[in-house]
Amino acid sequence: MSLYTRSMQTHREPPPPRPRIYIVDDDDAVRESLQWLLEADGHQIETFASAEAFLEQFYPDQICVLLLDVRMPGMSGLELQEKLLERCAQLPVIFITGHGDVAMAVATMKKGAVDFLEKPFNETVVRDLVNKHLVMSAEQYAVRQKSAAVRERFARLTGRELQVLDRIVAGRLNKQIADDLNISIKTVEAHRANIMDKLNVNTVADLLKLALAR
Numbered sequence: 001m002s003l004y005t006r007s008m009q010t011h012r013e014p015p016p017p018r019p020r021i022y023i024v025d026d027d028d029a030v031r032e033s034l035q036w037l038l039e040a041d042g043h044q045i046e047t048f049a050s051a052e053a054f055l056e057q058f059y060p061d062q063i064c065v066l067l068l069d070v071r072m073p074g075m076s077g078l079e080l081q082e083k084l085l086e087r088c089a090q091l092p093v094i095f096i097t098g099h100g101d102v103a104m105a106v107a108t109m110k111k112g113a114v115d116f117l118e119k120p121f122n123e124t125v126v127r128d129l130v131n132k133h134l135v136m137s138a139e140q141y142a143v144r145q146k147s148a149a150v151r152e153r154f155a156r157l158t159g160r161e162l163q164v165l166d167r168i169v170a171g172r173l174n175k176q177i178a179d180d181l182n183i184s185i186k187t188v189e190a191h192r193a194n195i196m197d198k199l200n201v202n203t204v205a206d207l208l209k210l211a212l213a214r
Contacts, residue, residue, distance in 0.1 A: 023035060
């Protein structure tokens with residue numbers, strides 16, 4: 001058994017990070033009431049009085065939901081949403097406001113917000129939305145982690161192995177690959193074995209499925 005295979009077999013994926021709920025609102029009373037409401041359900045909460053403070057510490061690759069006020073001094077909630085889009089941050093955003101209207105709701109939804117609530121909001125609705133979108137965030141996180149793991153495997157391949165792999169995916173036979181690359185069939189076979197080993201697959205079907213998922 002090769003070092004690559006042993007490494008893949010003994011590797012254990014780290015547990016996903018604990019989900020977080022971020023509350024960004026300049027109104028102390030709103031932050032405190034939402035924190036109290038959601039902590040009662042066992043959630044981990046972080047609150048911020050400004051969009052700027054939130055951006056200073058936020059990192060995108062996590063399981064989270066953002067409850068975001070639209071109108072705040074300094075950077076508004078809508079401007080914060082734009083900043084998050086620039087960072088390609090994939091997190092559910094639930095806008096909360098006392099000044100919302102249909103046009104604003106449509107604009108935020110088109111840019112990726114998942115829901116829009118007006119103050120005073122219904123506590124049950126907030127709970128249900130947060131729980132639903134935490135599930136969504138967890139699913140997105142799992143997809144990102146899987147994609148990163150696949151990229152990590154392919155990064156182990158040499159340039160020549162990638163050339164051989166591309167031809168395998170194209171349906172070329174060993175002799176054809178040897179002719180294409182001006183190498184021996186035995187060398188092609190060795191490269192195929194190394195590719196299968198490094199990518200931790202046992203069949204050509206699994207190899208093709210993984211290669212097409214890149």
